[in-house]
């Protein structure tokens with residue numbers, strides 16, 4: 300723990316950060332933050348499965364996304380435990396990347412965890428905060444994302460509690476009907492907030508349905524609202540809408556800042572990889588050591604349901620990692636695992652804590668060998684390949700990773 304050093308760094312860069320999300324270059328000039336491992340992190344014990352986190356890949360992906368977006372600042376979405384990779388480890392790495400202007404989360408705890416891990420850039424909380432939680436967040440310089448009719452009263456109460464104005468990004472529903480103030484009612488609502496002395500509007504954003512037919516119409520609604528605001532001389536700051544999908548499929552939707560999650564971690568939205576627009580690198584490996592190697596006789600069955608029965612004598616191996624760790628049950632539909640540069644097919648069933656692979660006629664793996672189930676090392680274990688072979692969303696490959704998995708850093 301180095302509280303003094305951290306306090307010093309925070310104080311020395313406060314002015315640059317106050318400028319808002321668009322100040323990526325200002326933040327980049329400040330001293331590098333101290334990336335301290337969070338207290339809950341620990342090394343894998345014995346044969347426990349674990350995650351390797353590749354800081355270089357995260358930095359590389361941030362550069363690729365910046366290039367793809369025409370060098371717009373990145374608001375890095377690190378919600379849901381940084382998509383399973385671990386928010387306390389990933390947060391400081393992205394915080395230090397010059398392309399990243401700020402970080403965004405959907406749970407208050409995650410905003411606080413980022414600050415506790417030493418993150419200094421602006422953080423956007425993209426959820427509904429009651430006054431108590433909103434106050435706690437605003438105190439730690441977390442931007443709120445108001446969208447309710449009573450936002451003015453909520454923000455006024457928070458501003459009173461922290462004795463300074465509250466910084467916000469206005470959350471607009473341009474037609475996805477999930478979160479945000481409906482664009483049809485937004486104009487008078489924004490006018491009122493813009494005139495409130497205790498509110499600072501740093502940005503305005505919306506989210507897209509990721510539908511080919513509909514996204515353009517949504518952005519049109521959003522831009523029409525912005526035009527009306529500009530006509531009234533209301534400054535609403537940084538505009539953003541583009542998630543990973545829009546980076547690849549909507550080069551017309553860029554605005555002032557991009558807001559990707561998935562792509563930062565090195566996976567592509569479905570269908571985007573073949574476009575060859577960016578070279579993303581999976582920033583994690585899901586790994587486990589072989590715990591058992593055995594030889595089956597003809598007719599021997601494997602795991603629950605006996606989905607696999609040996610047609611001839613063969614070697615198999617057991618990995619102590621299963622669907623409770625976040626490795627999909629659907630891996631039996633054709634996924635492979637990499638051990639010592641060779642690929643082995645997943646067979647039988649993925650149970651809560653175990654996965655079994657077919658080794659073949661000769662015993663080429665041993666107890667203690669490291670298996671990589673997901674990672675960058677072979678196209679067959681790339682997260683997008685696993686998602687395609689298993690027939691699941693690539694988001695599930697990442698976000699279902701168990702937050703209790705121990706992690707180690709590769710940089």
Ligand SMILES: *Cc1c(COP(=O)(O)O)cnc(C)c1O
Nearest residue numbers: 376506542543544558559560561
């Ligand atoms: C999750 C999320 C994102 C990032 O989406 P990706 O598809 O992972 O790039 C952006 N904006 C909002 C509001 C989100 O909830």
